[in-house]
Amino acid sequence: MAELVFFSGTMDCGKSTLALQMDHNHAARGRTGLVFTRDDRAGTDRISSRLGLERVAREVHDETDFGDVVLREHAAGRPIDYLVCDEAQFYSPEQVEQLARLVDEMAVDVFAFGITADFRTRLFPGAARLIELADRVEVLQVRSLCWCGARATHNARTVDGVMVVEGEQVVVGDTGGAASIGYEVLCRRHHMRRMTASGARARTEHGATVLL
Ligand SMILES: [Zn+2]
8 A cells, every 4th residue: 555654853853864765765676756855955956965965856846746747757658656755844735635646546655754843833834734644644753952952843943143933934045135044953942932052152151040
């Protein structure tokens, strides 16, 4: 039975590395797959991992229809066995539904990888639809740590070094504006208190009483 599996984790948990490994494992068994990504940090058409692995991938756009893509491959004599979908939180709910239909109607395995919640701790629409539709959700073991040493479970956004909890859900890379946008993973306690590593350092240096 084909499956729709959603592998979820925080930003630094090694999702892309696992996505590349998944593709490698299935390809090594002689299966034919397609690898997709959206707004990856390496720019378009690639999946890159923080460990330096990289692979050519198809970029998902707003107008991408996964059903059409797979049907075109079949028509060209390349039946597809599986899809690896990285950065799946950025896919639209409709695209996630297309993936579910591929599993059910064409027996294509879909391995989706993504983060669940944004810097405001709100679910991405694509991640929400994946949680609703997936046969399985695998929460990737968190390997990244908050600056305090606790498991990092939440994504924080900083603007010019200051943590923010409001703003556009998706801002990728250099926006061309004056503000410098960064991301950091934190434990929930420090996400709720809006304390990033630099914020904690600044407080300590000023001799303030810090309740960690
Ligand atoms: Zn912490």
